[in-house]
Amino acid sequence: MDQRLLMQIPKVDVLLAEEPLVRLEADFTHDQIKDAARSHLQSLREGVLAGELAEIDPPEKVAEAVARTLENRGAYSLRPVINATGVVLHTNLGRSPLGEAVAEHVAEVAAGYCNLEYNLERGERGSRYNHIERIICEITGAEAAMVVNNNAGAVFLMLNTLCKGQGVAVSRGEQVEIGGSFRVPEIMVQSGARLIEVGTTNKTHEADYARAISEQGASALLKVHPSNFAMIGFTESVSVAQLSDLARDSGALVLYDMGSAPLFPNEVAGLDNQETIRGVLRDGADVVCFSGDKLAGSAQGGILVGRRDLIERIRANQLTRMLRIDKLSLAALEMTMQLCRDPRLARREVPVVRMLSMTADELRGRAEALDEAIAAIGGVEHEVVAVKDEPGGGSLPDVLLDGYAVSVTVAGLAPAELERRLREAPTPIVARVSKEQVLLSARTIMDGDVERVCAALSEIAQVGGEEPPAGGAER
Numbered sequence: 001m002d003q004r005l006l007m008q009i010p011k012v013d014v015l016l017a018e019e020p021l022v023r024l025e026a027d028f029t030h031d032q033i034k035d036a037a038r039s040h041l042q043s044l045r046e047g048v049l050a051g052e053l054a055e056i057d058p059p060e061k062v063a064e065a066v067a068r069t070l071e072n073r074g075a076y077s078l079r080p081v082i083n084a085t086g087v088v089l090h091t092n093l094g095r096s097p098l099g100e101a102v103a104e105h106v107a108e109v110a111a112g113y114c115n116l117e118y119n120l121e122r123g124e125r126g127s128r129y130n131h132i133e134r135i136i137c138e139i140t141g142a143e144a145a146m147v148v149n150n151n152a153g154a155v156f157l158m159l160n161t162l163c164k165g166q167g168v169a170v171s172r173g174e175q176v177e178i179g180g181s182f183r184v185p186e187i188m189v190q191s192g193a194r195l196i197e198v199g200t201t202n203k204t205h206e207a208d209y210a211r212a213i214s215e216q217g218a219s220a221l222l223k224v225h226p227s228n229f230a231m232i233g234f235t236e237s238v239s240v241a242q243l244s245d246l247a248r249d250s251g252a253l254v255l256y257d258m259g260s261a262p263l264f265p266n267e268v269a270g271l272d273n274q275e276t277i278r279g280v281l282r283d284g285a286d287v288v289c290f291s292g293d294k295l296a297g298s299a300q301g302g303i304l305v306g307r308r309d310l311i312e313r314i315r316a317n318q319l320t321r322m323l324r325i326d327k328l329s330l331a332a333l334e335m336t337m338q339l340c341r342d343p344r345l346a347r348r349e350v351p352v353v354r355m356l357s358m359t360a361d362e363l364r365g366r367a368e369a370l371d372e373a374i375a376a377i378g379g380v381e382h383e384v385v386a387v388k389d390e391p392g393g394g395s396l397p398d399v400l401l402d403g404y405a406v407s408v409t410v411a412g413l414a415p416a417e418l419e420r421r422l423r424e425a426p427t428p429i430v431a432r433v434s435k436e437q438v439l440l441s442a443r444t445i446m447d448g449d450v451e452r453v454c455a456a457l458s459e460i461a462q463v464g465g466e467e468p469p470a471g472g473a474e475r
């Protein structure tokens with residue numbers, strides 16, 4: 001350890017008084033600047049301790065480096081990124097983007113007061129759920145509907161209201177864990193329902209459910225979409241139609257956690273043969289729930305649809321208050337649903353619908369346009385390649401989408417290093433590395449992103465394979 005170098009690292013207060021950081025006070029709060037300075041000093045200390053730094057720049061230079069980092073990174077921890085992965089519903093990247101028109105509507109509702117719980121006709125208290133029940137029912141054919149904070153909450157509320165203290169049959173093949181530790185059996189325990197496991201991992205038959213009703217007193221049959229995995233080979237599961245036939249005589253309820261379900265007709269996005277909410281309700285499901293920000297293409301939310309008497313009981317549950325949806329999500333959901341009534345509008349204004357419905361030809365055209373823009377900046381090798389994109393978000397695990405990407409290379413940079421530098425761009429670009437290629441997928445890069453992708457690549461190509469300047473970017 002070099003004691004002398006450690007002593008040369010400036011104190012935070014000294015750094016804050018340097019001109020480059022004083023200048024930033026116009027755009028950043030004092031705490032934001034101080035945090036950035038602290039974290040930079042910490043990385044210098046670590047660099048010295050690891051023997052990686054041979055000298056420490058004078059305070060003004062260090063302050064400049066802090067200012068550069070802060071200006072590049074912006075003031076916020078949560079900020080926009082460019083999704084170049086080709087995964088449309090990327091759970092780590094905020095799932096469903098809203099699109100400009102919907103985002104504008106949300107911003108308008110957010111910026112002032114709104115009639116969230118106010119009935120404008122009567123001039124008295126109203127319900128937040130009234131704003132979208134009718135349109136959900138129109139789209140799904142349901143008798144009644146309500147919305148909570150997210151689908152995990154919807155599943156919990158459904159079980160807690162309708163099945164507390166009672167047996168619920170779930171196939172062993174559907175006792176899944178969905179990213180972020182949502183485990184079906186654990187949610188059931190928390191809700192107060194008693195789990196009755198039926199069938200085996202790969203096969204569950206009608207007779208298994210029938211026995212759960214007749215011998216173990218199941219009062220509900222819960223079906224769970226396996227979401228993020230697909231079973232192939234020797235498998236069997238029981239459909240909603242079969243479950244509702246079984247349940248009819250005993251009066252057991254048929255509940256279905258669909259996870260990811262589209263609000264637009266399947267043909268709109270080329271999702272052939274996928275189960276629809278309307279279809280499973282017609283087949284006899286009593287209550288169905290699904291996410292607002294997966295294939296529904298909108299904001300976070302848990303949407304419950306089904307029999308009026310059951311939905312009303314769920315609404316009356318005290319716990320609903322804890323899981324209630326906020327006004328911004330509600331505004332986004334209402335508008336997205338209105339757009340989804342018209343396939344043309346849905347394709348134009350709902351990014352998830354647009355991205356899923358792009359044809360391979362269209363995607364090749366988009367990739368070629370990106371490729372040309374990259375050609376114009378120089379210093380980057382580039383090539384249009386065919387790729388497989390994914391719907392993502394635990395939707396349709398067995399579906400791959402034909403797409404196109406631009407494969408990029410910068411001399412002197414290994415693929416992993418290029419991937420990292422793209423991630424450190426002012427608007428971070430999340431790319432995919434496959435078979436030693438850094439791929440920028442044309443499906444998920446939005447129209448307005450192309451310029452920023454090119455600016456970032458241009459910057460990276462200029463610095464090239466050289467070491468970043470001393471005291472520069474933090475690792």
Ligand SMILES: *Cc1c(COP(=O)(O)O)cnc(C)c1O
Nearest residue numbers: 150151152225227259260291394
């Ligand atoms: C995604 C998913 C959930 C959780 O939904 P959130 O909206 O993320 O809370 C629950 N069940 C299934 C089957 C899912 O796919």
